[in-house]
Amino acid sequence: MEREKLLKPGTYFMTGNTAVAEAALIAGCRFFAGYPITPSSDLMEHMARRLPQVGGIFIQGEDEVAAINMVLGASAAGLKAMTATSGPGLSLMEEALGLGFMLELPAVVVDVQRVGPATGIPTLGAQGDVMQAIWGSHGDREVVVYAPSNVQEAFDLTIDAFNTAEELRLPVIILLDELIGHGYGRLRVPNLDEIRIVDRKKADIVEGYMPFKTHVLVPPFAEPGKGFRLHMTGLVHDERGYPVIDRDATERLLTRLLLKVRANRDRLVSYEVYPCDGIDKAEVMIVAYGSIANIVKCALKRLKAHGIKAILFRPKVLWPMPDVELCKSVESYGVENVLVVEMNYGQYLYLVRAALLHCPTPYRFVSITPGFYPSPKELSERILRVLS
């Protein structure tokens, strides 16, 4: 019955925000708590309308802090849960993202980026939340950060995001920006049977259950109300979930939590090299992601007309970073110049720089004024200027 209410296979024309919401429902999301903020409110409004139709719960919280903590509570109770916000809201949610990491609660947080800092420009997109998405919480918490660059990818990566959150039991972040969130695009929805859906592994034996005991990085999950009598705390804890102040226990817990992402890095990394065929040498490799990558794609043709052979290296997952792959591509294409293009004043740039540490290829940076998308012509002219 619920299944019938999900988006039917077929081809659609919709916004990125709607695609994320519909993908979430297909992935099994049955809880959404949010707080209005441009440019993500329409995603929330879509969920408010759609969730009850599939037997899910929607609630608008009193603020983003409430929203994310409700999401974590619902996840602790066994539901797949999500929230959506923009930069200011993500800032408010960061403490709870650390809690979700510590309690090993799956959750999906969508950040439809706008211009910051502070209130910035609410209606215009930007890419200024990369650092706060990857490292925004205090302490060492690691998340997976997805950066779709079109409507289809917004859909596909949302499914992936839920699957990763469930499989690794951690919060993950989807970074959209206003242009992708509100821009319309083509979406092909396959048969539901063709979509891989992962559910968290559940504990079945009550006797001797320890909520944080595992030999495989991710402990089985226990729901409340089933007699497990489990305890979870945001304090550093042992396998029973009891707080401890002990070096070995601290090391064991924190490294295991971080290894969920680090040891699965090869599986999580995702990127595109464009154009994918017909090129074996390139003087310039542009690193870009999200909506800016689309403009770069168009700009490549203009660069070609100016006699510059350039390719795009586009991470679809910003973290974990495809650093090894980036270096390999630089080598295999004989790249002479790496150019990072982002709509901020240098964030992913730092990661690219670190990735190229042992690579003699010089790198440069094109910063795009947050909020003001350049035309392919403008962008290619700026790139030419930087290269000359």
Next chain:
Amino acid sequence: MSSKIELPPTYKDIEDLIRVDRLPTIWCPGCGIGIVLKTLLRAIKKSDIDVDRHVIVSGIGCAGRVSGYVRLDSYHVLHGRAIPFAIGIKLAKPELEVTVVSGDGDIVGIGGNHFIHAARRNHDINVVIVNNMIYGMTGGQVAPTTPRGARTTTTPYGNIERSISIPLLAIAAGATYVARWSVLHVDHMMNSFIKMFRHKGFAVVEILSPCTLFASRNGIELLQLYEILRRKCKIVSNPDPWESHIDIFGDKPIILGEFIEIERPSYEELVWSSIRG
């Protein structure tokens, strides 16, 4: 691991609900929180709800440690955020009996906004606020509940702020069951706990609990603080919430009682009935 601790015989009836392997507690000698803990566990035993359906959620603070000592499904979450976390659980699994136990600073200070709106929406959860009138865990700073004039580490010359009255706030915001007792009023406390489990809606039980830090910062002995409570607390039937401000050193009585008990559909009831159609 510390050596094994045995509970005194008077705790036998609730031993299975205590994580004995976590004892001793972190609480100072003479702290009132332990009284709240054992009364809550006895109330859980007496409630007609299966023990396994009880869930405890705490924020951060001395009172927030309650969740760590109960052998129940329990979550010790962020400072101030126990209420939204508990709401998430309750919305997801309405068959659970979800109780928040935390400090006054946690719930009406940093978590004040959540408290107001949870009361307004009448979420079907219980909130036990252990009010020690100070930020205990962090060493005795001023709390929103600290009475005017009281000394704390951050009000060394006396508190100039007006304190908040939890019953008044809860009622104004829309809570549908509100009671206040002290740790000296164990039977009443127990009664209110059992009532809040039965109550369909946002139930608030405030428990006044002497804190050794509060006493020492104000130049009195902890036992004197108990004595002040014993002397000043006055049980009133149908108390006026406007009379509920606590003036610990003055001569006004401290009003205890059940401030409100009304029926209003809970958020969970409404949301689930709309989903089920």
